[in-house]
Amino acid sequence: MATIYDVSQLAGVSLATVSRVMNKNANVSEKTRQKVLAAMAQLDYKPNTFAQSLASNCSNSVGVLVSQLDGPYYGPMMAEIEASLRAENKHVIIAVGHSNAATEMDSVEFLIGRGCDALILDVEAVSDEYLIELSQGPTPIVLINRYIAQISDRCIYLNNELGGYLATEHLLKLGHQEIAYISGPKNKHDACERLDGHMRALAEHGLAFDPQLCFEGNYKEEGGVDGMRYLFASGKPFTAVVCANDQMVSGAISVCLELGMKIPEQLSFVGYDNIPFARYISPKLTTINNPIHEMGKMAALWLLKNVFKNDIEVMSVFSPELVARESAKQLAR
Amino acid sequence: MATIYDVSQLAGVSLATVSRVMNKNANVSEKTRQKVLAAMAQLDYKPNTFAQSLASNCSNSVGVLVSQLDGPYYGPMMAEIEASLRAENKHVIIAVGHSNAATEMDSVEFLIGRGCDALILDVEAVSDEYLIELSQGPTPIVLINRYIAQISDRCIYLNNELGGYLATEHLLKLGHQEIAYISGPKNKHDACERLDGHMRALAEHGLAFDPQLCFEGNYKEEGGVDGMRYLFASGKPFTAVVCANDQMVSGAISVCLELGMKIPEQLSFVGYDNIPFARYISPKLTTINNPIHEMGKMAALWLLKNVFKNDIEVMSVFSPELVARESAKQLAR
DNA sequence: AGAGTTATGGCGACCATTTACGACGTTTCA
DNA sequence: TGAAACGTCGTAAATGGTCGCCATAACTCT
Secondary structure (H helix, E strand, C coil): CCCHHHHHHHHCCCHHHHHHHHCCCCCCCHHHHHHHHHHHHHHCCCCCHHHHHHHHCCCCEEEEEECCCCCCCHHHHHHHHHHHHHCCCCEEEEEECCCCHHHHHHHHHHHHHCCCCEEEECCCCCCHHHHHHHHCCCCCEEEECCCCHHHHHHEECCCHHHHHHHHHHHHHHCCCCCEEEEECCCCCHHHHHHHHHHHHHHHHCCCCCCHHHEEECCCCHHHHHHHHHHHHHHCCCCCEEEECCHHHHHHHHHHHHHCCCCCCCCCEEECCECCHHHHCCCCCCCEEECCHHHHHHHHHHHHHHHCCCCCCCCCCCCCCEEECCCCCCCCCC | CCCHHHHHHHHCCCHHHHHHHHCCCCCCCHHHHHHHHHHHHHHCCCCCHHHHHHHHCCCCEEEEEECCCCCCCHHHHHHHHHHHHHCCCCEEEEEECCCCHHHHHHHHHHHHHCCCCEEEECCCCCCHHHHHHHHCCCCCEEEECCCCHHHHHHEECCCHHHHHHHHHHHHHHCCCCCEEEEECCCCCHHHHHHHHHHHHHHHHCCCCCCHHHEEECCCCHHHHHHHHHHHHHHCCCCCEEEECCHHHHHHHHHHHHHCCCCCCCCCEEECCECCHHHHCCCCCCCEEECCHHHHHHHHHHHHHHHCCCCCCCCCCCCCCEEECCCCCCCCCC
């Protein structure tokens, strides 16, 4: 493999000049530039990445830590992150945190130890304090799907509380008064925020929140299954169910269909996330749009601008929006 | 940041000895070992990854190239790859090929150029010859979901032809004779193989393959939607549909449900892949199990064993299996 | 005591970048 | 004409862990 030294020999210039040609931040005459370029082409020269990283202390890599890789949620986000960074020749190193504090911290250490220039974190279990301290370290971080006031400029998130509010408000507008709720795990920030929104919507309409009509699911299909069985077993009446994500809605609906119920005629459902499948399951899900892929893109662009100093414009913030499809229906009187 | 030199000074030994302690492949007396370890702890010494990579010409990273990151298919595979490699302190760099030959080759170059020690490739557009040549290069590769005879030891794949056969055979056993087929893109290997299996099943049962009952979809939900509309418009009679993946089944079924049809009473469906959602959509999908996550794990373990020389046992091969659920039903006479 | 084994040190190669410094040569302007 | 300014390019050192090779020691076993 040809080295920069070989190139300098062939071109008849010094090492420094070859480097100057490659990192076009210094003045080099056009004539020497061409000589060097020709020598590089002739030798099929490719800079040694390891030596570049050592000397410049920059690996051109970004670590991305997500809670999980399976499931419908993170794929679109990863896709956007990869595309945006790849376009600027940065590579993406992935790690999975499994929504566990120890694993999340271990993953952060792992990524930093591997020389990532910056991190994109979607973490749920780790404390605010940890992240604030981390943000003061040498490796820049961006938080996705989480808001911490002290480092708000590094937070790219959706107002989950508002989303939860919109979901329940939609049902209230359709005349529903007895609304059950299948929550995500209470140790996850977004799950709590969504539930808060639900409770605020109830309160603003003068309705009491009934803890017995609230079930803590696991954000997976089984969570919806379990939640639905719990709600039926509770004996409490309800005409609509809000689920904290679409996967749990699909599990919940599958239970109802197995019991021979007609959805949404007998029971209305509202989900959250608007995963790609939401429009293909039956009935088509009414849900809250969660532009997770755009958030991924925004995180990547933020890093390109603020860490890699690219001259890129970063988009503005977004809001949750209701997507009304078929799974929620006007309450029959 | 402390360097290996600082450690050697504090411990009163040479650089070489410190290195020997870290890379426990040489004889070091227990006494010096403890001295060095103590010095490292005292200085909170962390080896510089970049220097390690430069000197050892090994980055402890594996490049993973997949066709896409969104969709339900690759998430589980990535999750297993990440978990298996992470357990051995290897990191995963991702790239997306978009089923396009130029992009795939570019991505391979990108990953190799970044110093990956090995590659896991799920590529569809690139030619066999390219991959054979690549396999002879300095960077080891493993192929997922593709079989090339000349490098069969590096291929981790499922017999797609057999899977296609099993799907159609299941319907034949249920009495169906007029079976439509919604294929994946014909430029993808696995799509062709699955279709081959379908045709073999028909042939073995003395049935002719009718090209008019075959539609080339795009492996996404819309492909199923388009396929279903095409089939209905064709005017040809059919009692069952095989789709080359589950996403297209869900699209196809959604068209039928919109038309007020009863599934599976009026039309049977068999899918392929057994994606997580398959059991939560209504009706629950009868499909071919595609253990893509296990294949990911196997690819990772193969690399750990053959490239990183870990003493790990790699699992054996797998076969496609039919998962009979609700979307296919005995033909009423 | 001599032979064999184990432990350790020294050294150079690996290789692109950055910085400081200086040496030219050319241009510009007083 | 002389000096200052500027563009261009070279030199040299530091960055930092690994690995192989060779040279010493310091043991252990007959």
